[in-house]
Amino acid sequence: MRAFARPDRAVDSEQSSRSASKGDQSSVNFLENIFVSLEEAGGTSVLEEIRDGRITSVSGLELLDLVARARVFLADRKLSKGDRCALYANNSVRWVALDLAAMAEGLIVVPLYARQAPAELLAMMKDCSPVLICCEDRSLRAGLAQEWVAGPPQALLDDIFTTAAATLARPELSDHDPVTIIYTSARRAKPRALC
Numbered sequence: 001m002r003a004f005a006r007p008d009r010a011v012d013s014e015q016s017s018r019s020a021s022k023g024d025q026s027s028v029n030f031l032e033n034i035f036v037s038l039e040e041a042g043g044t045s046v047l048e049e050i051r052d053g054r055i056t057s058v059s060g061l062e063l064l065d066l067v068a069r070a071r072v073f074l075a076d077r078k079l080s081k082g083d084r085c086a087l088y089a090n091n092s093v094r095w096v097a098l099d100l101a102a103m104a105e106g107l108i109v110v111p112l113y114a115r116q117a118p119a120e121l122l123a124m125m126k127d128c129s130p131v132l133i134c135c136e137d138r139s140l141r142a143g144l145a146q147e148w149v150a151g152p153p154q155a156l157l158d159d160i161f162t163t164a165a166a167t168l169a170r171p172e173l174s175d176h177d178p179v180t181i182i183y184t185s186a187r188r189a190k191p192r193a194l195c
Contacts, residue, residue, distance in 0.1 A: 029173045031103055038064050049093045058093050066094065068165035070101030073155070075168065077132060081106030084128050084181065088112045088121070088144065089136030094157050098134055106173070109180045114140055122147050124183045134160060 038046060041060030049056045058066075079085070085107040089095050102109045110128045112121055114136065125133065125148065133154045135141040141154045173179070 029175065031100070031173055031179075032170060034100065035064065035067075035104075035170070047093055047096060049091075051092070056093065063093070063097055063100075065165050066097035066161060067101045067104065068168065069161050069163045070098045071104055071168050072166050073160045073163040074101060074105045074107065074132075076163075077153075079105065079107055079131055082108060082178075083132075084108045084110050084130040086110040086112050086125055086128065086130040086133040088114070088133055088140055089157060090114055092136075094161055095136075098157070098160060103173070103179045104168075104170075106177070108178050111180065111182065118143065118147060125151070127183075128181055 038060035043059045043061060045057040046060045047058045047063060049058070074085070085102045087095060087098055087102070087109060090113065099109050099111070110124070110130055112124060116124075121144075125144075130152055133144065133152055134157060135144065135154050136157050138156065141156060144151065144154060
């Protein structure tokens with residue numbers, strides 16, 4: 001499975017900044033630029049997911065709808081700006097939507113992938129202290145719950161994206177707000193976190 005952006009459909013970032021800054025905004029953060037680009041793309045395909053030989057295309061508006069659904073789910077959990085949210089899944093359209101939603105809610109995203117060794121994953125999760133772990137499916141969640149009995153709450157992507165979408169305030173991030181923690185490979189040593 002691969003998920004990738006459609007570079008042939010990308011909107012010029014300067015154009016997005018100009019569009020987003022209509023009104024009296026003096027600066028626009030990177031996430032706002034992404035949302036403006038998705039709005040401008042409208043029904044045009046912006047992301048494709050390839051899974052089991054099938055290609056699924058998602059338009060800018062469809063991706064924004066998925067982001068809105070995930071934002072409502074996260075907001076209902078009363079998480080605070082700066083809390084860590086681990087995404088434990090394979091690359092997919094929903095992964096991208098949840099990543100954008102978590103950043104829009106002011107959370108720090110910790111991407112984790114099912115292909116990583118279980119011991120490595122557990123070490124990274126315990127190190128980053130997430131308040132929520134979003135799992136792609138029940139088997140990943142069950143394996144994690146078995147290894148980390150006292151771990152934080154876990155949510156399934158299916159539950160996250162069945163939430164009704166709502167219009168939420170635009171994200172208020174500064175260029176200095178951390179948005180993700182990425183761990184280096186642990187092949188030779190303990191994984192190290194980079195913010």
